[in-house]
Amino acid sequence: MKGAEIIVKVLQEQKVDTVFGYPGGTILSLLDALRNKRGIKLYTNCHEQFCTHAAEGYARATGKPGVVTATSGPGATNLVTGLANAYMDSTPMVAITGNVPLHLLGRDAFQEIDIYGVTMSITKHNFIVKSVESLADTLRSAFRIASSGRKGPVLVDIPKNIFDECAKYVPATPSEEVFPLPRGEELREAAELIDRSSRPVLCLGGGVIASNAAEKVYTFAKKLGTPVITTAMGIGSFPQDDEQYLGLVGLQPNPSTLQALRDCDLFIGAGLRFSERMLENLRLHSPHCKILHLDIDEAEIGKNLPAYSAVVGDLFAVLESLLPLVSAKAPRYYPDAVPRDPLYTQIFGAFPDAVYTTEVGAHQIKACHSLPIVKPRHFITSGGLGTMGFGLPAAIGAAIATGKRVVNLAGDGSFAMNLQELSTAVKYRLPITQVVFNNRRLGMICDLQDRDYEGRHILTETPAMDLPAMATAMGVPFVRSTEGEGLPAVLTEARKEKGVCFIEVLTDH
Amino acid sequence: MEQIHVLSVFVNNCVGVLTRISGLFARRGYNIKSLTVGETENPAVSRMTIECIGDAQIITQIKSQLRKVVDVISVEELKADAVCRELFLVKVRANDTNRTAVMGVAEIYRARPLDVTPETLVFEICGDRSKLESFFEMMKTYGIVEIARTGVTAMDRG
Numbered sequence: 001m002k003g004a005e006i007i008v009k010v011l012q013e014q015k016v017d018t019v020f021g022y023p024g025g026t027i028l029s030l031l032d033a034l035r036n037k038r039g040i041k042l043y044t045n046c047h048e049q050f051c052t053h054a055a056e057g058y059a060r061a062t063g064k065p066g067v068v069t070a071t072s073g074p075g076a077t078n079l080v081t082g083l084a085n086a087y088m089d090s091t092p093m094v095a096i097t098g099n100v101p102l103h104l105l106g107r108d109a110f111q112e113i114d115i116y117g118v119t120m121s122i123t124k125h126n127f128i129v130k131s132v133e134s135l136a137d138t139l140r141s142a143f144r145i146a147s148s149g150r151k152g153p154v155l156v157d158i159p160k161n162i163f164d165e166c167a168k169y170v171p172a173t174p175s176e177e178v179f180p181l182p183r184g185e186e187l188r189e190a191a192e193l194i195d196r197s198s199r200p201v202l203c204l205g206g207g208v209i210a211s212n213a214a215e216k217v218y219t220f221a222k223k224l225g226t227p228v229i230t231t232a233m234g235i236g237s238f239p240q241d242d243e244q245y246l247g248l249v250g251l252q253p254n255p256s257t258l259q260a261l262r263d264c265d266l267f268i269g270a271g272l273r274f275s276e277r278m279l280e281n282l283r284l285h286s287p288h289c290k291i292l293h294l295d296i297d298e299a300e301i302g303k304n305l306p307a308y309s310a311v312v313g314d315l316f317a318v319l320e321s322l323l324p325l326v327s328a329k330a331p332r333y334y335p336d337a338v339p340r341d342p343l344y345t346q347i348f349g350a351f352p353d354a355v356y357t358t359e360v361g362a363h364q365i366k367a368c369h370s371l372p373i374v375k376p377r378h379f380i381t382s383g384g385l386g387t388m389g390f391g392l393p394a395a396i397g398a399a400i401a402t403g404k405r406v407v408n409l410a411g412d413g414s415f416a417m418n419l420q421e422l423s424t425a426v427k428y429r430l431p432i433t434q435v436v437f438n439n440r441r442l443g444m445i446c447d448l449q450d451r452d453y454e455g456r457h458i459l460t461e462t463p464a465m466d467l468p469a470m471a472t473a474m475g476v477p478f479v480r481s482t483e484g485e486g487l488p489a490v491l492t493e494a495r496k497e498k499g500v501c502f503i504e505v506l507t508d509h
Numbered sequence: 510m511e512q513i514h515v516l517s518v519f520v521n522n523c524v525g526v527l528t529r530i531s532g533l534f535a536r537r538g539y540n541i542k543s544l545t546v547g548e549t550e551n552p553a554v555s556r557m558t559i560e561c562i563g564d565a566q567i568i569t570q571i572k573s574q575l576r577k578v579v580d581v582i583s584v585e586e587l588k589a590d591a592v593c594r595e596l597f598l599v600k601v602r603a604n605d606t607n608r609t610a611v612m613g614v615a616e617i618y619r620a621r622p623l624d625v626t627p628e629t630l631v632f633e634i635c636g637d638r639s640k641l642e643s644f645f646e647m648m649k650t651y652g653i654v655e656i657a658r659t660g661v662t663a664m665d666r667g
Binding site for chain 1: 524525529532536566570573574576579580
């Protein structure tokens with residue numbers, strides 16, 4: 001069997017149903033083999049970077065690894081930002097790149113790039129396949145590594161001739177994903193620490209969602225009565241309409257969150273990596289509280305701050321083991337002071353069951369604080385890398401994965417980075433609502449320039465875009481509100497659309 | 510307190526593994542004093558000996574980060590009394606007037622002469638850090654032309 005067909009077989013073994021790819025010389029054999037294959041659908045975006053973001057949107061909406069494929073050279077280098085994004089946000093992904101034939105490797109052939117070397121530091125692991133005999137097992141390893149432990153992207157680079165050479169295909173069942181189990185000693189120490197604390201605060205990160213542990217976390221939070229805060233990556237890990245929910249740590253936390261931090265004697269961080277933004281909150285408002293760190297990745301323990309105590313393991317297993325060991329506490333509530341932006345809550349009200357994606361910038365921070373997300377995998381944002389242009393292709397991936405309406409919230413700056421993807425959404429008739437908050441500038445950058453550079457705004461003016469004309473040109477229904485005026489009527493209009501719809505909100509903020 | 514720690518890192522003997530490990534140290538800003546690598550009794554496995562500098566927290570981080578590398582099989586920190594050896598090749602200025610003196614000093618350190626010319630001597634010397642550094646200091650007084658060090662390789666006793 002040819003290498004390309006072996007790849008298809010392994011993708012079928014792994015129950016892959018969707019591949020995002022962009023054609024090019026060295027990957028054509030694979031695309032040809034994927035044509036009309038039962039159970040696998042091929043999608044393409046306008047640019048390889050968007051293929052990776054779409055694959056990430058797919059992965060974060062479903063929990064299954066996203067699959068992306070691209071050709072050698074520029075096709076491969078265009079994956080870099082998307083892989084880095086997935087790496088920072090621990091998203092399971094498998095990227096397959098074609099490369100020049102084996103005998104030309106290292107000779108600077110046309111469209112040759114050492115993508116193996118380039119992506120080494122932005123993938124969880126990567127491979128270059130040097131023989132068709134090792135192809136199947138390498139690809140299987142890629143899926144196992146991507147989906148095991150702390151998840152992440154894995155790249156498999158395949159020289160062109162290997163797609164066309166033959167080897168015997170031996171079927172295999174996918175190996176069980178391996179998740180580290182917590183150690184009893186660490187669990188007992190953690191339980192004692194919790195029992196001795198009187199005002200614990202529970203902070204949830206993306207690890208809760210990655211481990212499908214939201215229900216366990218809910219039971220845990222209810223038993224301990226703790227106030228609950230989340231990181232941006234943790235949005236959806238705890239229902240925001242719950243009275244124990246307080247808001248976000250990181251950028252611009254609300255007064256209740258800060259009060260809870262000041263009161264707290266034990267900060268339980270679950271599935272998060274104590275980013276520098278979060279540490280700033282802790283140092284300022286709770287410099288003396290004890291830290292209990294629950295995470296799947298041992299290297300995160302003590303990386304950014306010394307943890308008083310830690311349990312390493314898959315969060316689902318950690319919480320399941322920890323629950324019977326801790327005593328219940330009376331619930332503690334703080335005033336419901338989450339300051340939500342009404343523009344965003346109105347949009348959420350119109351699409352309460354949708355999956356939300358965002359771009360990066362001022363609108364993203366508002367979305368993080370304002371959307372009352374209640375379910376995991378319903379909020380997808382570029383957390384660690386902060387990639388402008390992530391949202392719309394991620395929305396495409398999430399819409400393909402779930403079949404649900406996906407609302408992408410964008411600023412006009414980010415939209416200028418990926419607007420051609422609107423045509424992809426139209427091409428596949430996806431249920432995507434594109435919202436652009438148009439303030440004709442890079443709002444977050446302007447804020448930084450106001451704060452640190454005496455208001456000198458450099459390169460922050462965005463191109464003047466006639467968005468209604470653009471929407472019409474792409475065949476997308478368009479509605480507009482200025483400063484939220486008439487927004488309910490605009491949203492009613494938008495809700496009538498079954499496919500792609502464009503909402504522009506003109507604003508000065 | 511910053512100290513030198515010696516790690517034995519067993520890795521899959523495959524393409525790029527050295528780049529992965531050295532890249533990890535470079536990217537995260539960890540200090541390497543020396544790194545040596547060679548096959549073990551099992552040709553599929555290589556053993557790296559890494560001398561790194563850091564306080565306890567950094568060394569713990571280094572070990573955890575190394576364990577995350579897919580091609581790393583195991584990471585061990587060697588004990589303070591581990592057997593550590595390094596080999597130096599040292600080319601020293603030595604002519605008719607001082608050759609005997611240089612040879613005499615080398616004898617004390619059990620350094621072996623490998624090459625002699627009218628103007629130079631090349632010695633091979635193997636040993637632990639203190640012996641090699643002491644030899645190096647002595648040879649400096651005669652004038653060192655060049656030096657090549659292998660880096661430390663080491664294992665625990667017993």
